[in-house]
Amino acid sequence: MSESTENASRxxxxxxxxxxxxxxxxxxxxxxxxxxxVPCQNACPAWTNVPAYIRKVYEGKYAExxxxxxxxxxxxxxxxxxxxxxxxxxCRHGDSDLGHPVNICHIKRSAADLKREEPSVPRxxxxxxxxxxxxxxxxxxxxxxxxxxxxxxxxxxxxESLDKPGGMLQWGIPExxxxxxxxxxxxxxxxxxxxxxxxxxxVGKDVSLKDLLSQYDAGLVxxxxxVSRGLDAPGEDLEGVYPGLExxxxxxxxxxxxxxxxxxxxxxxxxxxDCARTALRLGAENVSICIRGLEEELRVTADEIHxxxxxxxxxxxxxxxxxxxxQSKVEGVEFVRSRPGDLKPDGRHRSLAIPGSExxxxxxxVIVAVGQESEPLFVNDTDTKNIALNPDPVSNTTGAPRLxxxxxxxxxxxxxxxxxASGRRAAERIAEDLLGWPVREWVVSIQETQVTDRQRxxxxxxxxxxxxxxxxxxxxxxxxxxxxxGFDEKLAEEESKRCYLCYLHYEIDxxxxxxxxxxxxxxxxxxxxxxxxxxxNEDGAVTNLVETGNxxxxxxxxxxxxxxxxxxxxxxxxxxxxxxxxxxxxLDRMIPSGEQxx
Amino acid sequence: MPEQRxxxxxxxxxxxxxxxxxxxxxxxxxxxxxxxxxxxxYRAYLLPDFVCGKVAEESLYVHPxxxxxxxxxxxxxxQSVVNIDxxxxxxxxxxxxxxxxxxxxxxxxxxxxxxxxxLIFEDLMLTxxxxxxxxxxxxxxxxxxxxxxxxxxxxxxxxxxxxxTMGKQxxxxxxxxxxxxVRCTEKILSEASEKLRAKGVDVxxxxxxxxxxxxxxxxxxxxxxxxxxxxxxxxxxxxxxPNVKFLAKTGVLLEKGILVDxxxxxGFENVYAAGDCAQVYxxxxxxxxxxxGYRNARNLGRxxxxxxxxxxxxADVAAKNIFEVDGIVVNTSxxxxx
Numbered sequence: 018m019s020e021s022t023e024n025a026s027r028x029x030x031x032x033x034x035x036x037x038x039x040x041x042x043x044x045x046x047x048x049x050x051x052x053x054x055v056p057c058q059n060a061c062p063a064w065t066n067v068p069a070y071i072r073k074v075y076e077g078k079y080a081e082x083x084x085x086x087x088x089x090x091x092x093x094x095x096x097x098x099x100x101x102x103x104x105x106x107x108c109r110h111g112d113s114d115l116g117h118p119v120n121i122c123h124i125k126r127s128a129a130d131l132k133r134e135e136p137s138v139p140r141x142x143x144x145x146x147x148x149x150x151x152x153x154x155x156x157x158x159x160x161x162x163x164x165x166x167x168x169x170x171x172x173x174x175x176x177e178s179l180d181k182p183g184g185m186l187q188w189g190i191p192e193x194x195x196x197x198x199x200x201x202x203x204x205x206x207x208x209x210x211x212x213x214x215x216x217x218x219x220v221g222k223d224v225s226l227k228d229l230l231s232q233y234d235a236g237l238v239x240x241x242x243x244v245s246r247g248l249d250a251p252g253e254d255l256e257g258v259y260p261g262l263e264x265x266x267x268x269x270x271x272x273x274x275x276x277x278x279x280x281x282x283x284x285x286x287x288x289x290x291d292c293a294r295t296a297l298r299l300g301a302e303n304v305s306i307c308i309r310g311l312e313e314e315l316r317v318t319a320d321e322i323h324x325x326x327x328x329x330x331x332x333x334x335x336x337x338x339x340x341x342x343x344q345s346k347v348e349g350v351e352f353v354r355s356r357p358g359d360l361k362p363d364g365r366h367r368s369l370a371i372p373g374s375e376x377x378x379x380x381x382x383v384i385v386a387v388g389q390e391s392e393p394l395f396v397n398d399t400d401t402k403n404i405a406l407n408p409d410p411v412s413n414t415t416g417a418p419r420l421x422x423x424x425x426x427x428x429x430x431x432x433x434x435x436x437x438a439s440g441r442r443a444a445e446r447i448a449e450d451l452l453g454w455p456v457r458e459w460v461v462s463i464q465e466t467q468v469t470d471r472q473r474x475x476x477x478x479x480x481x482x483x484x485x486x487x488x489x490x491x492x493x494x495x496x497x498x499x500x501x502x503g504f505d506e507k508l509a510e511e512e513s514k515r516c517y518l519c520y521l522h523y524e525i526d527x528x529x530x531x532x533x534x535x536x537x538x539x540x541x542x543x544x545x546x547x548x549x550x551x552x553x554n555e556d557g558a559v560t561n562l563v564e565t566g567n568x569x570x571x572x573x574x575x576x577x578x579x580x581x582x583x584x585x586x587x588x589x590x591x592x593x594x595x596x597x598x599x600x601x602x603x604l605d606r607m608i609p610s611g612e613q614x615x
Numbered sequence: 616m617p618e619q620r621x622x623x624x625x626x627x628x629x630x631x632x633x634x635x636x637x638x639x640x641x642x643x644x645x646x647x648x649x650x651x652x653x654x655x656x657y658r659a660y661l662l663p664d665f666v667c668g669k670v671a672e673e674s675l676y677v678h679p680x681x682x683x684x685x686x687x688x689x690x691x692x693x694q695s696v697v698n699i700d701x702x703x704x705x706x707x708x709x710x711x712x713x714x715x716x717x718x719x720x721x722x723x724x725x726x727x728x729x730x731x732x733x734l735i736f737e738d739l740m741l742t743x744x745x746x747x748x749x750x751x752x753x754x755x756x757x758x759x760x761x762x763x764x765x766x767x768x769x770x771x772x773x774x775x776x777x778x779x780t781m782g783k784q785x786x787x788x789x790x791x792x793x794x795x796x797v798r799c800t801e802k803i804l805s806e807a808s809e810k811l812r813a814k815g816v817d818v819x820x821x822x823x824x825x826x827x828x829x830x831x832x833x834x835x836x837x838x839x840x841x842x843x844x845x846x847x848x849x850x851x852x853x854x855x856x857p858n859v860k861f862l863a864k865t866g867v868l869l870e871k872g873i874l875v876d877x878x879x880x881x882g883f884e885n886v887y888a889a890g891d892c893a894q895v896y897x898x899x900x901x902x903x904x905x906x907x908g909y910r911n912a913r914n915l916g917r918x919x920x921x922x923x924x925x926x927x928x929x930a931d932v933a934a935k936n937i938f939e940v941d942g943i944v945v946n947t948s949x950x951x952x953x
Contacts, residue, residue, distance in 0.1 A: 113697075113698060114711075311868065311869065311870060312869075312870070313863055313864070313869060323731070326731035326732075327731045327732055327734060327735075328732065329731075329732050334870055335870060335903070354896070354901055354902060354903075356874075356896065357868050357874070366868075371896065373898070373901075374896075374898075374901045375901075376901050487735050488732075488735050488736075488824075488825065488826060489732050489735065490732075490823065490825055
């Protein structure tokens with residue numbers, strides 16, 4: 018935190034607003050503090066307040082936990098099952114000396130599963146403003162944008178080309194990972210805000226974009242990426258070769274495709290894994306996912322890899338597909354073995370073919386899941402000229418006035434949580450452009466608090482893994498049976514105990530410190546430092562601590578909140594009571610009507 | 616690097632051969648061997664004979680402690696490496712000690728492989744890779760009169776023999792995935808079944824275990840897609856998996872094992888891998904290949920050490936049909952000699 022708000026958190030008001038003893042800061046230094054010191058929230062594209070909702074689960078307040086999630090990520094029950102979990106990669110508990118990351122995603126699901134009452138859904142604090150917005154696509158980005166626009170008084174209509182809302186959630190993710198009643202419940206909660214959904218209408222075919230723009234004040238394109246990329250390899254048109262997304266959409270629509278016993282899946286993302294696990298449920302006995310690179314460079318979660326293997330999928334790394342072999346029907350794939358080359362900018366190795374290593378792997382079906390792209394959408398500018406939209410992922414604008422874009426259509430294939438965040442940003446932009454003032458803001462809230470009841474031994478609790486249907490053979494029939502069965506209250510409490518609650522900020526009042534160093538003696542890691550100098554950036558945020566082992570050069574004893582695991586040992590041992598703890602949270606706030614200029 | 620420090624991680628045949636080779640060629644080099652097990656270097660291929668009492672425990676061990684003292688080889692037993700910083704040349708042990716090195720040989724070996732679909736039953740199955748495993752088998756076999764062998768790796772057949780000599784009833788579950796590290800064919804399956812049956816083994820041709828339940832300490836109920844039965848003990852013999860999990864995210868290239876070139880180089884300067892944790896591209900197989908067996912491991916250990924000292928020797932990758940089992944070189948039809 019900046020020096021000014023550190024003071025504010027104790028007794029005085031500085032740059033922030035004070036409401037009921039809480040400082041709401043918009044100081045860039047405080048945003049910097051949050052980005053470094055609450056790594057889970059910072060890693061979430063939607064900035065979900067992870068420590069807060071985990072704490073609520075620990076307290077058994079599941080509906081409140083759900084509400085904290087829903088405030089920013091809109092679809093907690095869905096995300097608690099299928100989120101890509103960037104938060105867990107950054108969880109401090111996963112540092113090499115601290116064990117394994119907290120099972121954040123599944124704690125989120127437990128809030129959705131275990132809540133006994135329906136959480137309060139944010140209703141509009143705005144009167145209807147008379148502005149009409151259309152959204153093309155009822156996937157995560159479109160639904161998130163619809164939610165946010167409806168809650169600030171817009172009249173929202175969604176045009177969906179398929180017959181149900183949910184987008185990729187509905188059609189691209191298998192039911193054994195995401196039950197359809199969960200999608201129905203959470204999409205209904207959005208539509209219940211007064212959003213109109215028109216299904217079975219394809220914009221550009223059944224209705225023109227130009228006509229929609231003439232009827233509405235603004236529009237949002239959130240059509241996702243539904244066009245499967247191919248391999249550009251001979252044989253892709255053979256019978257028995259399926260594009261990955263089309264394969265999943267067909268199966269999710271209830272069709273049973275003939276795939277035989279031996280299936281090769283080419284691809285390295287979630288779609289490839291979903292295809293492979295779906296193939297097992299269609300009766301395949303020998304399913305291989307063939308990837309160009311190394312297994313540890315896969316873009317899917319470790320859980321997903323493990324579960325696919327447990328169900329019987331084999332991952333075959335370092336293979337480059339050359340030709341899909343067959344006469345009229347697919348018979349196999351010719352691969353060439355590869356070796357890892359130098360590193361690419363994305364941190365993965367280049368794949369280099371090994372000459373002479375060609376071989377054919379036999380197969381009854383081949384599923385090509387090497388990525389998707391968006392279907393181009395044109396706005397008819399004149400009677401003769403179509404203009405491509407050229408979406409801008411930063412501003413969410415397009416080349417056409419009053420037309421915005423969000424989600425995978427804008428960025429290319431991403432994740433559900435990134436699409437939700439994108440949809441929300443687009444909604445904020447539309448609202449501000451149409452109304453002339455902002456309707457939402459992010460603030461850092463700072464309030465004094467007590468040390469929690471967390472106990473040091475909780476840091477040694479092993480990560481609680483999600484219970485699943487066992488043995489794995491039981492998962493395949495019926496094919497839609499949900500594999501992950503969810504935490505019960507006991508497991509949810511146990512796993513939530515593991516969270517360090519990084520939204521707590523520990524700080525030494527240097528004016529009262531007597532440099533006894535007791536706190537350093539009890540510190541579980543190198544988190545309290547004797548420093549010669551504190552380095553700050555131009556906003557006043559602490560960016561570095563210059564430590565010294567020379568006692569005469571020590572100017573302060575400082576808690577490094579980036580290393581701190583919030584155990585509270587320093588606070589309890591301090592003889593001068595000069596260590597304070599505050600709760601620092603990054604919050605999304607609606608700015609009520611009439612307060613925009615306050 | 617004669618006066619520098621070389622660390623060898625592992626204490627199997629590749630590691631010991633590397634250490635001996637280094638000492639022979641660099642008398643002043645500081646050489647440290649780090650072994651995760653508390654026991655000294657032993658001949659793993661004798662474990663089935665030790666279980667059935669044919670050989671004494673002393674016969675398992677290759678070198679007495681004095682061997683290492685005389686050669687000034689620092690032997691650290693019961694210590695696990697948890698991380699390696701290949702850029703800083705630092706090794707972190709599980710008790711937080713950090714060692715530095717100038718040269719490093721990764722000869723971390725492998726551990727029993729349980730196929731992922733059977734992991735749910737892992738706690739109900741015994742393996743046979745270490746001396747400790749062998750002691751557990753010896754103790755448990757005193758309480759039961761039957762055992763089931765699942766899988767079909769190099770150890771499984773000699774262990775089936777050992778059990779038969781102890782007068783135990785043996786069931787052997789075979790399927791096309793049994794004969795690690797080679798793919799089983801109909802012909803192999805039929806030959807192996809015939810030979811096993813001729814010895815009195817009850818062969819179960821099944822490719823799926825549907826359930827295992829422990830009814831008592833010495834009684835398990837096994838449900839397969841072929842038939843259901845009771846058994847005293849269950850052994851998993853699905854071959855080995857390179858013991859490289861701790862190397863994930865360190866930058867070293869991992870497929871199943873550590874990917875090395877034909878000189879056993881890992882890509883990091885002065886870091887080599889040898890033994891059954893190393894994978895070399897095998898042109899005949901058109902695949903990356905782990906050379907298994909005692910003799911192969913020693914050869915690779917020697918090659919890694921010589922290259923670390925500045926040599927340029929190619930790894931002698933075993934021909935694809937050659938393995939070594941029970942100290943003798945055999946081809947992939949080893950089950951025919953059962």
